[in-house]
Amino acid sequence: CFLTKEYSAYGKYTVRLWDARGGGAWRHVSVDDRIPCDKGTLRPRFMKPHKNEVWAMLLEKAFAKLWGSYGALDGGLTLCGMQAMTGDRVFQLSCGPDGAWTRQDLVHLSGAGGGPGSLSDVGLRDTPGAKPLSPEELWAALARHDSERALLSASINKTGQGG
Structure with missing residues (x-):
């Protein structure tokens, strides 16, 4: 689902996700690597990555953008x-x-x-x-x-x- 396959020096990535709403369509969701962190820390606010992996946080950010916010993901299936x-x-x-x-x-x-x-x-x-x-x-x-x-x-x- 990642269309950007390599590290981006500009911090920009594109993820392809299926949006089943309204009949369904593939969406290209662009995100940057500015991940929300707890205030005053470098700890990610939502997804807790394994070691220094970034891809899962980028994917989560793409989901949040597709669904409208990180809060919209709470309790999802x-x-x-x-x-x-x-x-x-x-x-x-x-x-x-x-x-x-x-x-x-x-x-x-x-x-x-x-x-x-x-x-x-x-x-x-x-x-x-x-x-x-x-x-x-x-x-x-x-x-x-x-x-x-x-x-x-x-x-x-x-x-x-x-x-």
Whole structure:
């Protein structure tokens, strides 16, 4: 997603992100390397980089610019980031109490939340016609997506439920 592939002596970088709002389009987002820091320090205010890596903070800044502010990113879904970087349709699989896995697609709801561009206008919707997957079917689906070089991630919530 970085169009600027090398260090920029001018501190200017361009990132290509998919903006799914309004039908979807690739956006070229230009950012500089002036990263917001805590007052009186050189500690980045938001993203905490690993060692001296800058790329993650630049990517976060591009997301903030695309969505309108750093504050607009608070509470966002990981799926939004995956979609913005890949341009693909994204979904999650969640395990229910019966052990079956159900699919929910990421959707962008026009005007449902905090105004234009708000991450509160993003949600999950059950996939019409998708049947729940058994654990065996889940592993087969994951193997298929992995062989297709799909971006995969896993998480678990406080109650121990996977997603």
